[in-house]
Amino acid sequence: MNIEQIRAPIADDMQAVNALIRRQLHSDVALINQLASYIIDSGGKRLRPVTVLLAAQACAYDGDRHIDAAAIIEFIHTATLLHDDVVDESSLRRGRETANAIWGNQASVLVGDFLYSRSFQMMVDVGSMRIMEILADTTNTISEGEVMQLLNCHDPDTSEERYMAVIHCKTAKLFEAAAQLGAVLAKRPEDEEQALARYGLHLGTAFQLVDDVLDYSASSAELGKNIGDDLAEGKPTLPLIYAMRHGTPEQVQIIREAIEHGGLEYIETVTRTIESTGALDYTSRLAAQEAEQAIANLAPLADSAAKEALIGLARFAVSRHS
Secondary structure, eight states: OOHHHHHGGGHHHHHHHHHHHHHHHOOSSHHHHHHHHHHHTSOOOOHHHHHHHHHHHHTTOOSSHHHHHHHHHHHHHHHHHHHHHHHHTOOEETTEEOHHHHHOHHHHHHHHHHHHHHHHHHHHHHTOHHHHHHHHHHHHHHHHHHHHHHHHTTOTTOOHHHHHHHHIIIIIHHHHHHHHHHHHHTTOOHHHHHHHHHHHHHHHHHHHHHHHHHHHHSOHHHHSSOTTHHHHTTOOOHHHHHHHHHSOHHHHHHHHHHHHHOSSTTHHHHHHHHHHTTHHHHHHHHHHHHHHHHHHTTTTSOOOHHHHHHHHHHHHHHHOOO
8 A cells, every 4th residue: 555545544534634733733923833834744644643543443433533633643743853853953854954954953942842732732622531641651751762862872882672662662652652542532442452552563663663774775865864864863773783783893893983973974884784784674674573563453453444554554664765
């Protein structure tokens, strides 16, 4: 399935989500409107709100609160992007200049805070303590993941286990919440709720692992950011961790220096080492395994177009080129 086919069962719901996002972005402060609209309109695939909507439909939810939940998830995600780009000093995202590159770090951080707080206002309006609990725990875990990633930065001794812990907190947790909310809204049994949560966790993990691969294999035009950004920022992602386990002493030393000092001085040598050690194949295999685990957790759900789209979403996560 391509992304259009995946979205097909929820096309009307996605229009409603986008309309709600536009309404909830409004502020009397002009800069908030400008900056928030810029990042929201920057061409993202909306995979997290898509996950909410498909999960709700797959669980036979017949209300309209899934629209609010999907918009809330997108606001939380967008807030993390604004903060991430400041922390990482990024200049390009989704093929466009980052908000911090245009308006500066202070405005980006503060508008990120606005989006976080607006998402919590919307949670209160939904009126479900269970949803509040899930999303409060989720935002806290994401923040912990950000700090864990900061601690791993420029540390060439970061293990695969430590790196996977960062992925689970920083990226997969929001996908987990997105899928789980669909079941919560539909008041599905606990086993189905947890199965969908696990689907989201594995989906998000697969998605991030593919991002790690693309950072060393896609073109800037495909990826929408600068190739080698992770290396330039001194981030020991899984391809680097694997390459250090299997490279020659000389190759390992170069990767260690690249992680410790950041920058792109060693990008060509590092890229060759990643390719020669099979690090990208290894990371891709792990991503594929995560996608299959995600799909396996959909077994309790009745067959439906939405369930097929959730399966397609997991496979899309590992087959994409951007």
